[in-house]
Amino acid sequence: MNDARRSRRGKARSSVLDGLLSLALTLTLLLSLALATILSRPVSAHEEYVVDEEHDVSALEFLVDGLTDPVVVGPLALGALVVTLAMVAYLRVNPVPNDVAAFRTAMREYTEFVPWLLRISFGIPLVGAGFAGYFISPSVAVDARLLQVALGFLLLFGLATRLVALVTLAAYLVGLVVWPTLLLQFEFVGGLLAIALVGSGRPSADHVLQRVAGGPGTEYGRIDRVHDVAQVFQSRIDPYVVYAPTIARVGLGLTFITLGVGQKLLRPGIALAVVDRYDLTSVVPVPAELWVFGAGFTEAALGLALVVGLFTRASAAVAIAMFSLTLFALPDDPVLAHVSLFGMASLLLITGAGPYAVDNRLQAVESKLEDAVTSTAG
Template sequence: MDAPPRRLPTGRVVGQAALVAALLVNALETARAHEEYVVDEERKVTVAEFLRESLTDPLVVGPLLAGALVLLVAVGGYLVVRPVQRDVAAFRAAMREYTAYVPWLLRISMGIPLIGAGFGGYLISPALGLEARLLQVALGFLLLFGLATRLVAVLTLAVYLGGLAIDSILLLQLEFVPGTLAIALLGGGRPSGDHVLQRIAGTPGTVYGRFDPIYDYAREFQTRIDPYRRFLPTIVRAGLGCTFVSLGLGQKLLRPGIALAVVDRYDLTAVVPVGPELWVLGAGLSEVGLGLALLFGFFTRASAATAIGVFSLTLFALPDDPVLAHVSLFGLASALLITGSGPYAVDGWIEGYGTDEEADAPDAV
């Protein structure tokens, strides 16, 4: 005999809707844990079964719809009212003052995880137990010091792609693709060993300048690649956005068993008193939504700031989550906070609404 249909407890749904903002933040925070790093087993539940049970439960669907509505109203209201425009303009101007340090920021955010992976005995991701200690440590230190930066970035990308061919688990560190491409595009920047050596080689009368075999070629290459530097924000946000979407789909929405195991491990239903299904769907949809916003360049700086806040919360909330696995994400999000959206972004089509406009792109790097 079929059970009577469940009635929607209005008061409870309203209370959960009030908690939905906190849920999304905390859920997305847990999402950044890269489930593979913190749990060994997962619940035995199929995607179809999970979605069928979740999407027919009003206590799951109700808060999700309420949260989406609140977000749409907030974004729409901001675009219509356009508050704090002077503050936004001042913030953009302040961020653009740091553009000279973007190459340094990217080198650090890629170099430190490589060194950590080398000493930790894994290949790029803690989930892949292949050892390439000397190679990764060497690449990491070369990136940190900025020596042969573009070449090292290309080699790092090759190592990542080689590891990805061995095991698709490296998709957990997909941000290495845009990170290394961005470094290859920008070079070492300042401060870096490359900058110092180029300055010495370019100074007339120096002994080193007589023996430097690549100075002229390096300058010619820089001249040719300079017109493409404005695409740096586009590369970074597209790569970071794809990373978020990949994690939201691959680690939550299409693999709910492992996400439910994370909810159980950290007793997240005690943090925000909602069902585990709502936790998983909230985390997955939040991650996918944030990834799409970055991918299409919609409120890019706000999305990057949200990502940075989530990463920071993760460090305190999940003690057994490997910190080094997130350093590269910190770097990419911080770079977007500085550069804005760049070309080919929705922000570039929204004139005067306080979002990052394409006009920011020439100042990006």
């Protein structure tokens, strides 16, 4: 008898869950259509964050001239060789295994804060973008204040977190269709999908309301059935939460590739304008073309390393260092545009690569070598 009741309750909860999911998808579609109507109006916007004009140079001409110039190719090849030899030497020598293991253990202690970290990393930029008068990226000067501030604060408070993350993702994708320059913020895809997987965590309004709803004899628990359904939904997606780091690093990696290839190597005019604006050739006395090639290939290589999960924590640390250097070196660069990138990189420092990463193979090889050394010594 009890089993039958539990079965009926399970079916009822599943029906409610399916209804809520359908409602969420419907709301997301309606919001997407409304946003598409708003964004379809003509607006003016700077093509990039810190410069308004770019040099008149074609990408093909720039690539051909640069890659046939020994002054440019020589330092690039030398840098690539040094990085490759350093990675090979590290894998062979493994100089500080205890330190690396201790660092990984220390980072894993912050795993419970990952949902909170993700929420503030995307909530703050959304609120800032709303008040600053642009849509997600400073390159898109669209006043969507109410939408972005509402979504941002809901993420910050952690209220209806998964639904809000999916709605925000739908808004971003609609904007991407209208303004392809939103590819500059492609980390929103990986970050928002990761939030949809890990949920709100704590501290969050969702956690508090769920505890109140589940409390014995609470009046709130009598009227709020949403959090019962949320628990069922959570049980269904629990097996997939492990993929959140994978989604995050692929999203961050593709962002770096877009910045390196799309915004530097294929649009050298804008990158050369940045070099001129901040007189970077006086900081490091090399040709402006080498600055652009070096930045472009570095970002593309870092992005590729993140996508395949190679030295993920080290790559995330390098990404944070690059963001910090950019903020200090380019004072006009909007800080809010990089908060989500900082959050994504910090997440990878905590979680590591996740499934489907080269790092997992490398760690397996390290373990076998350690076992072989131990058995030989024994």
